[in-house]
Every structure is written in C-alpha cells, then in structure tokens.
Amino acid sequence: MFESLKAWWGDLTHRRDDGRDAGDDTLDDATNALLSILPLVSIVVDEHDEVVRAHPDAYALGVVRDDAIADDTVARAVHEVRSYGGKRQFDLTTTTLHSPKKAPKAGRPSVREMARQSLMGQSQDKPSTSVSRPNWLKVIVGRLNERFVVVLVSDVSDTVRFSQMRDSFIVNVSEQLLKPTQSLEELADALENDSADREVVKESAAKLRRSCAHMKHMVSDLLLLIKAQEPILPTSDNRINVMEQVQAVADAHRQAARQRGIDIEVNGDGSLEVNGDDEQIQTAIAKLLENAISYSPDGKGATVSVKPDEDSSQVLISVIDRGCGIERKEQSRIFERFYRGGNQNERSVDGVGLGLAIVKHVALTHHGSASVWSAPGQGSTFTLTLPAARG
Template identity: 35%
Template structure:
C-alpha cells in the first residue's frame, strides 16, 4: 500500500477478476523486500465480492515465516536421513561380514568391534538430534535457576575425560571466582561439553585444551581454547550450521555428528547470549560463549 492505494499489480489483477466474475479468488503473491534484510514477503491472498458496486474484501496473510520454518524442517529431515544412512548401512554390511566369517573367530571379533564403534556413533547422533530438537522446542525460561559456573564446567569436563585421556590431551580450567548466573544448568553443561569435545576431537595428541571464565559487568564469557588444526576463514561463518563439517574425513575419524556447535549456538541464544570463534589454520581455535549475568532471554533461534 502507498497513500492508501494498492501498488501490487498482481493483487489488482486478482481484484479485477473478482469484480468481473463476482466469485471469490485465492492466490499467492511474492512482494520484493523494502527493508534492510533483502528478503521478500510471501503472502496468501483471499478476495471476496461484497456487493454489486464493486466493493471487495481482501484478506492478506503473511506466510513468509511459516514457509521459512517449513523449509528449515524439511532441510533438517533431509540431513538427518542422509546422516543416518551411513552408520545404518555400515552396520548392515558388518553384520553380513560377521555371518560370512563365522568359521574365523578373529575376524568375527574384528567385525564385532567395528559394529560396536558404529553403534556408538549412531547412538551419539540420535542423542544429539534429540538434544537439538528439545532446545528448539523448549521454553528457554522454564528451567532457569541460579547456578555455579564452577559446577557446570566441572561436570562438562568430567563427561569429556575419557575422550581426552585416550588422546593424551590435558584439560586446564582457570576461574578466579565461583561466578553464578541465572541459567538452565543442563543446557549449559551440554554446551560446554560440546565445545570441549570439539576442541579435543580437532587437536593433536599430547596437547592442551584450556577453559577460562571472565566476568565483565553485565555478561560472563566462557572461553575454550585448543592447540588444534584451526579453521579456514572461509568456514568460520558456517561452522554453527547443522551438520556442517570443516573436514568431513576427520569428522568420520573422530565420530563427530556435525550437530555439537549448532547445539552450542541454540543454548547461547536461549540464554540471551551468543557464541563466537577465533581461529587460524595451524594456530588452534578459541570459542567464546557469552551469556548475560541475570538478563533472561526473549527468544531462541531456529
């Protein structure tokens, strides 16, 4: 609309059809963006004839957000299907190999061990999908309480110790005081665990992962630093996307699901915060997870 006049030619064409035929019409229109986002608006239009004088009733419903969410869900389902195919297919092949090697106990043990590893990766992937789904559907205000960051980080470290010890990676934790924050404790533990696991998985053996906490005025920063392979600049903006992997081959080697950093992003958003990364190839990475001290969030992310 401009100066109380309809400017869309497509909409005016539908109105003229209704006036001529005296029959209602439905249609979809795409309007170009007039804002800074650069995204167009998708509208569902219903037009009904009111009387013989040409007056019509026009109902317009902006379905842009619904279509965007639907596209995200379809993409998510497609990605899940693709990611599940690999371990399920591997289990099928390994079961056939076990059956074919029934007269060779050593081969049976070898294939059974591989089945165990693949089964563990499949279980981890399914659990990460469940975690991400809960984060997207949950009310971020529901489980908030005053929690100790020392407790949160110690719990997260404990969940990562087996992986760290197997790779001979030391985990250092430095906190000057036991800071407390209003948060969902389970979500925070999940986020820090994913950051630490990510640091371990992409670091060489016999290196260190460092965790530090800084309290600055109205916000708290949790920094997770590794001595790993680093991230190319071209990948930095995409690493928080679901199922995005900087190095797919290394992800298969480490058992990464491609969902960990996306979970971290959702937890930060649920707490009214954000997560950022600094990295250079060969110089390691530093992830900074920032949340307000007491400000409660208004909404999460998709």
C-alpha cells in the same frame, strides 16, 4: 496466524480519517490502543519514510533500523501503498546477527583475546566470527490514512525452524540407518556361510558396533538440537552458577584428555550466574571442550575461562585450544548443522557435524551468542556469551 493478522488489519483500516489536522504527527487514540494490543509487530511510517512508531521486535527482526525501514522489500511496499492504495502481503526472511553486546575499546583486547594471548603468548588481530539466525516473517503493508502507512509483521520463525529440524531428523536418521543395516547384513552373511575365518566375523561385528554407535550419537545430538529451540525465560528457579557447570564438564573429560597428555585448565570468576537450563549449558560447554581435545595435538593444553564482559552484563565462557586452527573461509559455516570442516583427523572423522550447531542454538535460546576466533596453526577460541543473571 496470518488469517488473524488480516482480520486485525481490517479493524485498523476502518480508522483512516479521524478529522485530525493534516500537520498532526500523532495517531488517534483508538488506533494507538489497537496497535498496542495487537499480537504482532506493528510499525507506522509517515510520509517522509520516518518510523514514528515501532514495536521493539521490529528492530530485533531487522525490519527497522535508526527510525527507518531497513529492509528494501518492505520499503518498496510502503511506497507502493502510499502511492496507489490497497495493501501488500508477502513472506520475508531477514537475518539477526547475534554477537557480543559491545566491541572492545580501541587498543584494548577483549576478555577472550586476553585469555588467548595469555595461553599462546601472541597478540591476535583478526576478527572473530559470530552466529546469526534467520527470521521468517509474514508481512502486511497498507495505508492508515493520507499520512501514515502501517506494517504488520507476524514472526513464524519458530514454526519454520521446528519444521526444518524435523525434516533434518527424518532425512539424516534414515540415511544413517543404512550403514548399520549394511553392516548387519555383512555379519549375517558371515554367520550364515559358517565362515571359518573368525577374523572376518570379528571385523564385521566391530563394523556393526561402530555404525550403531555413530547413529546413536547422531540421534542423541539431534534430540538435543530439537530441545534447544525453545527460548529460555529467566526465573528464580533457573538461576545457575556458571563455574559449577564448567567444573562439572571439565571433570567429566579429564580422564580422556589425560590419556593424550592434555591438561584441562579452568579459571575465572566463580561467582558469575546466568538464567538457563543447566543440562543445555553443560552440553554446549562439553561440545566445545570435546572439540578442543579432539583437534589438539598430544601433550597440549586446553583452557576454559569464565569472565564477565566490560560492563558485567554478559558472561563469557571461552574454550581455548592450541590445535590446528580453522581456515577463515570455513569459519562462517562451522555452526551449520552437519557441516564438516576440512581439518578432520582420526579422532574427529567419525563426528556427525552437530556439536557446534548445538552450541549455537543453546546460545540463541538463552538470548546469548556464540563466536569463534581461529587461525591455522594457532588454535581456536570458542566463546559462549550468555546474559548475566540480575538481582
């Protein structure tokens, strides 16, 4: 793709002087036409460092903000080529924060906060933590003419993410294979030595079973994570009712929750719909609900709430628990792959640390976001925010 980008660049830089007046703020029609069909993100900057033309993705990728170059590396390259000519090409990593579309109005709690306040009987004044996603970009910067500098950006994030996911899969599966292999060797030793102690054989077999179950869980989650990398495009065929997905997940977990005296409450708007993959969305909700059950004390409740945001453009799926809560310093990391927090208990200690990473990627592939509000001793509220279906 970067070679193609440089070829397109050659066509652009042949159009440096069209005889227009030096005070003309516009590009010539041929350059505008060429920029409009480029299979990349283009940005044009004038001599005052003002962005006079930018592809919408330039804002989403964090390169442009408020009609100016937002990234210092790109800004320096623009100044260099304007002063000295030539071109600059480099790799760049930016970060896009995925957070709810609007902040709640002053003095008015958000839907998530209202749901939590209703459950906890307390007011919440701490901010929530939302997920972010890095963007891996290849950039070329060069001068179009005496007045304009063009920035061409190729987003290679999907390729990089897939490569990282593949490497994580190979490394972690290889590491996890060692545990059942070791357990299998112990069981084989006990059988080979014709151990008279039946309990030794039984314990070795149980250990092998736990190791295999743990590895099966991890492989399953990694496969789900890999699947949740491809963006979901809204179509008439993938329109789904959110409450139906929530109810299906809640019903599947009620028995396990009741064994510990935990009641799962589901409430909210049953008419809300989103465009998406029902399997991925159910998986994300299930991961959040499983965490709520695992980290809640016996006899406490868990609530799943489905509400629209203030302008009904987003659907908020909130899972609320009365568990141990999460330290503020850990909240920025809990959506990372394989990260395990410091609040593990006997029910969560065998987890693989991929549940919230799956939630994050399901949110991002559905053009939404995931966030958490939590405080030690006050429980947690995880919210999956998805664009509401239109029409």
